[in-house]
Amino acid sequence: SPIPIGIAVAQTSNASLFGQEQVIGARLAEKFLNARGGVGGTPIKLVFQDTSGDEAGAINAFQNLISKDNVVGIVGPTLSQQAFSADPIADRAKVPVLGPSNTAKGIPQIGAYISRVSAPVTAIAPNALKQALKINPKIKKVAVLYAQNDAFSTSETGIFQQTAKDLDLNVATVQKFQTTDNDFTTQVTAVLGENVDLVIISGLANDSGNLIKQLRQLGYKGLIVGGNGLNSSSMFPICGQYCDGVIVAQAYSPTQSSAANQLFAREYKAQYKKDPPQFAAQAYTGVQVFVDALKVLDHKKKIADWDLSDLRIALNKQLLIGKYKTPLGDLSFDKDGDIVQQAFYVAQIKMKDTKNGTFVFLK
Amino acid sequence: MTASLPNKNAAQEAPVLLSVQHLTRRFGGLVAVNDVSFEVRRGEIFGLIGPNGAGKTTLFNLMTGLTPPSSGSLSFGGQMMTGLAPHQIAAEGISRTFQNIRLFGPLSALENVKIAQHTRTRAGLWAGIFGRDKAEERRVTLRAWELLDLVGLSERAGEQAANFSYGDQRRLEIARALATQPRALLLDEPAAGMNTAEKSVLTSFIREVRDRFDLTIMVIEHHVPLVMNLCDRVAVLNFGELIAIGDPASVQRDPKVIEAYLGA
Amino acid sequence: MEFLQQYGFLLATMLQQGLLGLSLYAPLMAGQLSLASPGFYALGGYIAAIMLTNPAFSGWRDALGNGIYPLTWLLSALACALLGVIVGVPALRLRGIYLALATIAFVEILRVLSLNLTITGGAVGLFGIPQPFGFQDRWQYLWLFLPLLILALLFFRQLSNSRTGRAFRAIREDELAADAMGVSPTRYKVLAFVIGAVLAGIVGSMSAPFLNTWNAKQGTFDASVAYLAYVLIGGSRSIWGPLVGGALLSALPEVLRSLSDWRLVINGLVLVVASLYLPQGIVGRLIPKPKPPSRPTPPPINEGPSGPPYTSETL
């Protein structure tokens, strides 16, 4: 019988924008990996449990996966706050968890069974600023904007601001917004008033898309650097042509050259007519890491012969020591379970028309 | 039962209980009650009449704290009432019925009457939670039943007040007002919606209540025979002003009153 | 046991949400449509989460051991009572939807504050909250929520049969008439508001370890509306209503889990249908019509205060 792996992501609620990409990524992984023989001939079967957007939903999904669906491990949940809530449950039950998109500080430290394939913000952000300076060395004055109710963006902006200081840039203004905001005229006019040469944004796709659009419409001409939250083509329909030229820090790039990624990106594009977003790639990676680790165990003893709780413990051990070739590039884990990712990327958005564009990889 | 004050002479010698001094109330440009002063003696049944919109109900509202006066004052048993909140005035012993009936509609008749004993009971939150209020609750319930007996509604004690017919609601209002154990009872058109036979029953009822509970009663009423028959003294308001006050017979003869109110 | 493993969290959540429904029901007993419960719930949770994770309290934790947990409940209750009075006195001059909105404003202000303060962990919130009494599984929280629920139900039952409960009802039906009949509206409205605040605060302080983490999303407008739905769908004229409503509505999305994407659509339909066909709420339909009150026999002459009930002495 197939090996059950749990996917607990936000299929409903307003976090479903990410959740639905994660579902796609995971499904692609299932299809692919099974086509390539699964785990020593045994296919895997993904079990999806919707976490919705809240903490209780995440715990319920985890409990279902652990006790009812008897999964060997879990990829999820979508939001960091949900991870803080649900991960301890899995940790106590000794079920390995791979966070596909939890970037907040402290998540792998929740317990021995908690790891993640989403790089923490510290690693990614500085590169983008350096790239911007490469493009325009005369940059002196910068404005920083961030989504204040988003855990990821608040920590990312800290890194951005620190890096800016380290690079001797003058942070002229720091503006906050909410991920639910649509109108940014106040922030934008404040930024315009400062005559900055660079704007640094940490937010999510929708709000940042609007923010960029309004910045440009109201006449901002300089460079824009976006954090990892902007690494999503779902921003394109919002800011359209105005997205053009935005420099984005990426944990994942569709142009990444590994074989794993080329395969993944091609399949994704064939189905969805656009480049795969980071969320899909990370979810794919999560599933793949489980499968790769299971394969190793399977060599020692057929998976079907394992006692479930032993298997979970062994899987967790194996997972942490393995090295993986994934769409994110080569990766492994540190002792806490945090991802050690070989490459990070900086890309610049190129719009083809008002809706479609690509992230062009910058060296 | 304490000695009652059954006859009018006794009432005239009784001490002043309610004293209204220069009460005025404006609504925007309209002076609804205009510099009204009078006194009511303990044990009196005091009638208040006047054309529609003369300010009678407003005067009651001023006396019970529901409407703050623009100026003037009210003293009750020698104590100043002006500025007190309605519930404080109720606690001091002035109770009333409403012209536009204001029962606790969805609650039972019994409950309506029990609620009104609030100021006469003490049990606090914790006493209620720990069940240390049993004796008091029993008293409250018994009293509520007695009052319903008095107005002839005890057979329907459990029914929602809102389901009573108009006339029955008026009776329940009286029972509820009595439940606060007032010293002064203000009745706003108690006989409205009752037929002639019922009105005469009401007349003796009000007297009986006055005697039994040692009350001072003010009553607003448009049914002139009832007022004349029932009241020891009558005051007449017109456009907010007091135009006449005195015993029923003399008021009834007053040409100003005839012109403004009674009609020829 | 396996059942508890799998559904324990859900069961505990049902009780927890039922309790929160009750916390909204409390002010409603006095006719006050207050939606402040999520604010107090969040505050209680933060107090517990801070005391249980902040290094400043590590001394207390070491000294008190498990005793720290009851202390968090107590402190949350006190803090919520205090804040309840501070907010309640001015806000309860408002009526109906206006009051509802003022209380939502209160919830929002608390939410924004907690997003910005460092002590509350900003947007990430507080995490790594230790478990009371060595709890391992979520179902063990039934040991906290169940007794609290029973106490709350007893409390509300006694309350509604008492003088205070009658005062609440009077205000609920007609504030002005209640005032005229000697019931102080302000006093009892604030009391009812504070009761709800304290209950929500205690539930919050128990919920922080229950959810393992605490953040600004715990006290939001959505939660306000959800609790209101508990009360209305359950039945707003009985203590069982909010409880049943909270338990069932919080369980509903879980029961519908197998429908995956469609579950919230069905959830919505259930809300509509329930509103249409259960106008008095679930409990309103179940509870039989009250029996006609029976008349107590008057006490014998020599027992207690008796004789003619109305004398000038009793006035």
Add this chain to the structure above:
Amino acid sequence: MELSGFLQNVLNGLAIGSVYAIFALGYTLVFSILGIINFAHSAVFTLGAYFTYTLISGQFENNGLLKGLNVFPNGSPLAGSAWGFALSALIGSLLAGVVGVIIERLAFRPMRSRGADPLLALVSSLGVALVIVNLIQILVGAESYSFPDGIYGNLPPALLFHLGDKVIIIRTVQVIIFAVSMVLLLILGFVIGRTRTGKALRAVAENPGTASLLGISVDRFIIITFFLAGLLGGLAGTLVGSSFGIAGPYFGVTFGLKGLAVIVLGGLGSIPGAVVGGLVIGLAEAFVPAEYSAYKEAVAFALLFIILLVRPQGLLGQARIQKV
């Protein structure tokens, strides 16, 4: 503060505020007639935007059951011109109005005839919102959509005013939204405040029983109300969507709370109140200094709290009439 900064803040405030206002118009209309908060208004607002989008573009991508659906294989005949947009917006709003009527019939009317607690309508409308939002997600996915270029003809994206050496800026879309909300306000204000129909509407609002005793067909007026509210909601959704894009199925829901604040601040049931409330909250937010922008939300709600304490019936609301 410098004059230019001040003016810029005023413009920003009006821009934000007119979005709140236009959302709130239909919201308050339903309240004024039925005395209920209709949470489904946000969903109808969203739906209106999606309707117009379908008409003018007809493309849905990626996720959802309608994935790859191409309503107009050769591109929408309405796309690419301001007139096409106006026409789509009109049809989209009318459709939203029809949805409003359907909601009334299915989710509110049965309740009225059963004499349910009016608050229950709130729950029912919440259920409707949940159904609509999740249906949208199932059908077209959670991603964002935005209207094609050229929907406002050749208008520049922003207007610039020079004040000495300073520039004051405003986005053109915002000016349009502001203008439309003012026009709607005038029309609605006239109909409700001045005409016989308006008086009858207010009678229905105050006491449906009495209204029918006077020969006013309560059901008909309620249907008209819901149609109008749906239409206004749909139009608002379309306009706001044209400014910010349609940010997924929860697009309108994010306005729900602010919208509620706006209509309560303005005075429940008051049409001008909805507009004034929106502008006041917008201005208040715009004037929060940058250092405190994190507390912007709190400022708006604190302001609301304080104003309500001073004027318990909201800015333009009618005081409760309480004649004893």
Add this chain to the structure above:
Amino acid sequence: MPLLELTNLSVNYGAIQAVRDLSLTVEQGEIVTLIGANGAGKTTTLRAISRMLKAKSGQITFEGHDLLRVTADKVVTYGIAQSPEGRQVLARQSIADNLELGAYIRKDTGGIQADIKQMYERFPRLSERRHQLAGTLSGGEQQMLAIARALMSRPKLLLLDEPSLGLAPIIVLEIFRIIKELNAQGVTILLVEQNARLAMQTSHRTYVMEAGQVTFSGSSAELVGDERVLHAYLGG
């Protein structure tokens, strides 16, 4: 054929039967009085006619229309107006607006204005306060408004529920004068009144209700002298 005919009408409030098997007719051009003790079911009967209440069984016909098949607002268009118990003025609208809404079913703007003027002449109090919100009027002022508003639709049949309630004696006389005057102009009137003597003096026929049923009826002139009526309702 009678103008209004109630046949075996029964009306319930939940389990409580407030009106049972009641039959009653009102002929064109008549004034008919309905009297009875509190709770007898008078108001219930009027509310059933104007379709504010559902009938449980029986029939109500007006000029051949089956009223039980139509909604309340339709009844008004047939020509029935009611001045209800509890007045039910629209508290948040002015006197003038209340009057205008009373004529909602009419389209003749000129006629409506003339009628409003006439109401102001009849009730000078209303005229003085025409812009005051109805909710702030005194009880009696509201009663005048409720009656005036009912007249505004120019009904063929006028249902008056205790019109004298809360009115000063002068105004009561005025009301009864108006009733006669309208009747002389051809308006049919069904009058519920506690001031039974005055009502019977004004009306052609009287029905007496007890506990939801008609106990006896007859010409008003006869019934005024009737022992039973005298005793129970006239305080004789």
